[in-house]
Amino acid sequence: MxxxxxRPATANLPEPAPSRVSPAALQSFRSQLTVGEDVVDPTTWAxxxxxxxxxxxxxxxxxxxxxxxxWLLPIGFVTLILAVxxxxxxRNAASVQRFIEHYPxxxxxxxxxxxxxxxxxxxxxxxxxxxxxxxxxRSGVQILSDHPRLYWTRHSTPGKDWFRIQKPVPADPLWTxxxxxxxxxxxxxLPGLRHSIGxxxxxxLGIDTLWLLNGLIFYVLLFTTGQWRRLVPTSWDVLPSAASxxxxxxxxxxPTETGWVAYxxxxxxxxxxxxxxxxxxxxxxxxxxxxxxxxxxxxSARHSAFRxxxxxxxxxxxxxxxxxxxx
Amino acid sequence: xxVWFLLFIxxxxxxxxxxxxxxxxxxxxxxxxxxSWIGFWIFAATMVVVIVGWxxxxxxxxxxxxxxxxxxxxxxxxAQRLFEHLDATPGEYAEKDISPYFWHNGQYPDSxxxxxxxxxxxxxxxxxxxxxxxxxxxxxxxxxxxxPHHEQITQHFCIQGWSxxxxxxxxxxxxxxxLVKPQPEAKWVVFYSxxxxxxxxxxxxxxxxxxxxxxxxxxxxxxNGEPLSFGHGAPLRLRNExxxxxxxxxxxxxxxxxxxxxxxxxxxxxxxxDHEFFGYRQSI
Numbered sequence: 001m002x003x004x005x006x007r008p009a010t011a012n013l014p015e016p017a018p019s020r021v022s023p024a025a026l027q028s029f030r031s032q033l034t035v036g037e038d039v040v041d042p043t044t045w046a047x048x049x050x051x052x053x054x055x056x057x058x059x060x061x062x063x064x065x066x067x068x069x070x071w072l073l074p075i076g077f078v079t080l081i082l083a084v085x086x087x088x089x090x091r092n093a094a095s096v097q098r099f100i101e102h103y104p105x106x107x108x109x110x111x112x113x114x115x116x117x118x119x120x121x122x123x124x125x126x127x128x129x130x131x132x133x134x135x136x137x138r139s140g141v142q143i144l145s146d147h148p149r150l151y152w153t154r155h156s157t158p159g160k161d162w163f164r165i166q167k168p169v170p171a172d173p174l175w176t177x178x179x180x181x182x183x184x185x186x187x188x189x190l191p192g193l194r195h196s197i198g199x200x201x202x203x204x205l206g207i208d209t210l211w212l213l214n215g216l217i218f219y220v221l222l223f224t225t226g227q228w229r230r231l232v233p234t235s236w237d238v239l240p241s242a243a244s245x246x247x248x249x250x251x252x253x254x255p256t257e258t259g260w261v262a263y264x265x266x267x268x269x270x271x272x273x274x275x276x277x278x279x280x281x282x283x284x285x286x287x288x289x290x291x292x293x294x295x296x297x298x299x300s301a302r303h304s305a306f307r308x309x310x311x312x313x314x315x316x317x318x319x320x321x322x323x324x325x326x327x
Numbered sequence: 328x329x330v331w332f333l334l335f336i337x338x339x340x341x342x343x344x345x346x347x348x349x350x351x352x353x354x355x356x357x358x359x360x361x362x363s364w365i366g367f368w369i370f371a372a373t374m375v376v377v378i379v380g381w382x383x384x385x386x387x388x389x390x391x392x393x394x395x396x397x398x399x400x401x402x403x404x405x406a407q408r409l410f411e412h413l414d415a416t417p418g419e420y421a422e423k424d425i426s427p428y429f430w431h432n433g434q435y436p437d438s439x440x441x442x443x444x445x446x447x448x449x450x451x452x453x454x455x456x457x458x459x460x461x462x463x464x465x466x467x468x469x470x471x472x473x474x475p476h477h478e479q480i481t482q483h484f485c486i487q488g489w490s491x492x493x494x495x496x497x498x499x500x501x502x503x504x505x506l507v508k509p510q511p512e513a514k515w516v517v518f519y520s521x522x523x524x525x526x527x528x529x530x531x532x533x534x535x536x537x538x539x540x541x542x543x544x545x546x547x548x549x550x551n552g553e554p555l556s557f558g559h560g561a562p563l564r565l566r567n568e569x570x571x572x573x574x575x576x577x578x579x580x581x582x583x584x585x586x587x588x589x590x591x592x593x594x595x596x597x598x599x600x601d602h603e604f605f606g607y608r609q610s611i
Contacts (some may be wrong), residue, residue, distance in 0.1 A: 029519040033592035036601035040389040047525020147487035156489035157428040177432040198605040202399025260360040271607040279591040308488045327331025
C-alpha cells in the first residue's frame with residue numbers, strides 16, 4: 001500500500017489530551033478467573049492441601065504447660081470407683097438410710113400421678129433432636145478443626161490459646177491459619193476433609209435452624225399441655241432428692257424407676273438445665289451473640305475468638321445433657 | 328468438653344440400657360409403661376434412619392456440594408441477611424486494643440507479575456477501577472495516597488473462628504465511588520487479586536454496593552501505621568467490616584462494578600464460593 005502524502009508521520013502527531021483514564025483502565029480480569037468444580041475430589045481439595053491430623057485435646061495450665069485431656073479417662077475411672085466406695089460406705093450409716101427413706105429420690109405430685117406417661121409428640125421431638133444433633137455435633141467439630149484452638153480474649157495469639165487439638169504454632173512467620181487446620185475421619189467430622197469449613201458451616205447453621213424450630217415447638221407444646229411440670233422443679237425438695245438419687249446410683253443400689261410418672265431429682269436437674277439453660281445458651285453464644293445483641297457489641301461477647309470459646313463450651317454441655325436426660 | 332460430652336452419652340446409654348431397656352424405650356417411643364417390644368422396634372427403626380443419615384452425610388456432601396450450599400443457604404441465608412441489617416455498625420477500637428499477633432491466611436501470590444511489582448516497590452503498580460462506572464480510572468500508589476486519608480481500628484473475623492484487631496489506613500470506598508461514579512445498574516463490586524486462589528485462577532470476591540458506602544468500608548494500604556506487608560496484602564487490600572475475613576481481598580489489582588456477580592467466574596460471588604462452597608454473604 002502506497003503511503004499517502006497527506007498523512008502526517010507519527011512523530012508529528014500531537015500528544016493525546018491529558019486524562020486520568022488510560023486504555024489500561026478498561027482492561028478486564030475476568031479471563032483470569034476459573035470456574036469451580038461441582039464435585040469434591042478429596043485429592044485436589046483446597047489446592048491439594050495434604051490431610052493432616054491433629055492431636056489429643058489439651059488444656060493449658062499456667063504459662064506453657066499443657067494437660068492432655070485423655071488423662072481424664074483413667075482419672076474419671078478411678079474417681080468413679082472411689083465415689084462408688086464412698087457411696088456404699090454412706091449407705092451403711094443410719095442417718096443416710098433415714099435420709100434416703102425420707103427422700104426416696106423422686107417428688108411425685110398428685111397431678112403427675114393422675115396423668116402419667118409421655119405424649120407422642122415428646123417421642124417424635126426426642127427423635128428429631130437426636131437425629132439433628134448428630135449433624136450439628138459432627139459439623140461443629142469440623143468447624144473447630146478448621147482453627148483447632150480456643151482463646152479467652154478477642155485476640156488469637158499463638159501460645160495464649162487455652163485449648164488446642166493441634167501442635168503449637170510453628171515459628172514460620174508466614175504460617176497461615178489454613179495450614180493450621182486439621183483433618184478429621186470422614187465419619188467423625190462432616191465432611192472430614194481438611195479446611196472444609198464452607199461445607200461444614202452449611203450443615204451446622206442449616207441444621208441449627210431445624211433444631212431451633214424443633215426446640216421452639218417443644219417449648220410451645222410443653223407449656224400448652226402442662227408437660228412442663230415434669231421438667232421444672234417446683235419445690236426445693238428437688239435438691240435433697242437429687243442427692244439421695246446420686247447416693248443410690250453410686251452405691252449401685254439404684255432408686256426405683258419412676259420415669260413414667262415423674263423424674264427423680266437428679267434427672268429433673270439435668271433435664272431442666274438442658275432444656276432451659278444449656279440449649280438457649282448454645283444459641284445465644286452462637287451466631288446470635290455477635291449480631292443480635294447490640295449491647296454486647298462493645299463487650300467481650302462480641303469477639304469472635306471469645307464467643308467461639310463460650311459457644312463450644314456451652315454446646316458441649318447442652319449436647320451432653322440433651323442426651324443424658326431422658327432416662 | 329468433648330470428653331465431658333462423651334461421658335454424658337455413655338452415662339445416658341448405660342442408664343437407659345440398665346434400668347429396664349424395654350420399659351424405657353416404651354416410655355419415650357411408644358407412650359406405654361410396660362415391657363413389650365413395641366418401643367424397641369420403633370427405636371430400631373429410628374436407629375436405621377440414624378445410621379443411614381450418619382453414614383450417608385459425608386459421601387453425599389462430597390458428591391453434591393452445590394446441593395449442600397444451596398439448601399444450607401435456603402435455611403440460614405435469610406437469617407444472615409437479617410443480621411447484616413440489624414448490626415450495620417461494627418465495633419471500633421482504640422490503639423491499646425490492637426492485637427499483638429494477626430494471623431496470616433490464604434494463598435500468597437507467587438506470580439511473575441506480582442514479584443516484579445514487589446521488587447520494584449510497587450512503583451509500576453496500577454489499581455484499575457472499571458465496569459459500570461462513568462469514570463473508569465487507573466491509580467498508582469502515589470495517587471491513592473493523595474486521596475483523602477481514612478483510618479479505622481477494627482476487628483477482623485475469620486470464618487475459621489480466629490479474630491484480630493488492627494489499625495487500617497487508606498482510602499474510604501465512598502471516596503473511590505465519588506471518583507468513579509457508579510452507574511445506577513451497578514449493584515455489586517468485584518475485587519480482583521494479584522494472587523491466585525489455591526485451585527488456580529485469580530482470587531476475587533463480590534460485595535453488595537450498598538455496603539461500600541458504609542463508614543468502615545475501605546481500601547487499606549497501611550496496617551498498624553506501616554505500609555501493608557506482603558503477607559497481609561501489599562500493596563492494597565479491602566476492609567468491609569460487615570463481612571468475614573475471606574471476603575477482605577488482599578493484593579488487589581482491580582475493582583469492577585457489575586450488575587450481578589453471577590456473570591463473574593463460577594458465578595457464586597467469589598473464589599471461595601466457587602471453589603470451596605462458601606456462602607456469598609456470610610456475616611456470621
